[in-house]
Amino acid sequence: MTIAEVKALGPKQKVGEVRGQVQPDAVTRTVVVNGVDCELKEVVICDSTGQMTLTLWDRFVNAVEGSKSYAFKNVSTRERQRAITLSTGPSSLVEEVADMKVAGASGSRAESTRKVLLSATVKGIEVCIQRRCSACHARQEAFAEKSKLHRCEGCKLKQAASAFVPFCSGKALVATADAEQCGFQLTNSALCNYLRREGLADLLLDSEAIEEHLLESRDLTLTVNEDRYVEAIERGSAEQPLAPQQPEERDSSSEQL
Ligand SMILES: [Zn+2]
Numbered sequence: 001m002t003i004a005e006v007k008a009l010g011p012k013q014k015v016g017e018v019r020g021q022v023q024p025d026a027v028t029r030t031v032v033v034n035g036v037d038c039e040l041k042e043v044v045i046c047d048s049t050g051q052m053t054l055t056l057w058d059r060f061v062n063a064v065e066g067s068k069s070y071a072f073k074n075v076s077t078r079e080r081q082r083a084i085t086l087s088t089g090p091s092s093l094v095e096e097v098a099d100m101k102v103a104g105a106s107g108s109r110a111e112s113t114r115k116v117l118l119s120a121t122v123k124g125i126e127v128c129i130q131r132r133c134s135a136c137h138a139r140q141e142a143f144a145e146k147s148k149l150h151r152c153e154g155c156k157l158k159q160a161a162s163a164f165v166p167f168c169s170g171k172a173l174v175a176t177a178d179a180e181q182c183g184f185q186l187t188n189s190a191l192c193n194y195l196r197r198e199g200l201a202d203l204l205l206d207s208e209a210i211e212e213h214l215l216e217s218r219d220l221t222l223t224v225n226e227d228r229y230v231e232a233i234e235r236g237s238a239e240q241p242l243a244p245q246q247p248e249e250r251d252s253s254s255e256q257l
Helices: 003-007 188-197 201-205 207-216
Strands: 014-033 036-047 050-057 069-080 083-087 093-097 115-133 149-151 158-160 164-176 181-186 220-225 229-235
Touching: 003 014, 003 036, 003 050, 003 083, 014 050, 014 188, 014 220, 014 229, 036 115, 036 164, 036 188, 050 069, 115 181, 115 207, 164 188, 164 201, 164 207, 188 201, 188 229, 201 207
Parallel strands: 050 083, 181 229
Antiparallel strands: 014 036, 014 069, 036 050, 069 083, 069 093, 115 164, 115 220, 149 158, 164 181, 220 229
16 A cells, blocks of 8 residues: 555554655654553654654564665554554564655654764663563563573463563663763663674673663763653764754765765
């Protein structure tokens, strides 16, 4: 279906497949659904017929990159603030497709996606790791780390421990370069991406080890959005704060060579 066709569907409709180019701006945050922390990322997708907001949940948060084109399969429509949006579900699939080269696409979300890069030192931190059943997504209250098998508290299926996927959340008090102290929410995707890149994926099972590692890391750069969520963690210092994003400003001719 095209985006214009999807928008004409109304809410709570299933969409077998819609293709779109993901705009560079995205917003990540954490919400609580049925008592379980979930991470979501809102992106704007567009094709030649229009654009719309798509919410990527949990495992799909890292499935797309800005400016690339994807086929979104088995998604469904929602109504929010009188606009039809799309949302992934447990059976969704996201596959990269050839660049759709959408002309004149404008993310038009600049005001809601201001982000800053902070050179930061972590002064205080709390990391929580929840295990979730990959079959039914239920949060496990009594998961014994190091056990080989575990019975899901939701669907009651006994499964290998690896079927229970860790989900990190937490908060951090950080000191920035100008000695200001700020509190931020940590997202699962930022923590997982950082630890994997640093070759520390093993720490994902140990919240205390993550806390200690980040407290001892002197030079971190955090990408923080307006809602005070940390969207990315990197090693090294930020050169300078990122100016508010201006989607139109892509002319490279003014760059110094
Ligand atoms: Zn389950």
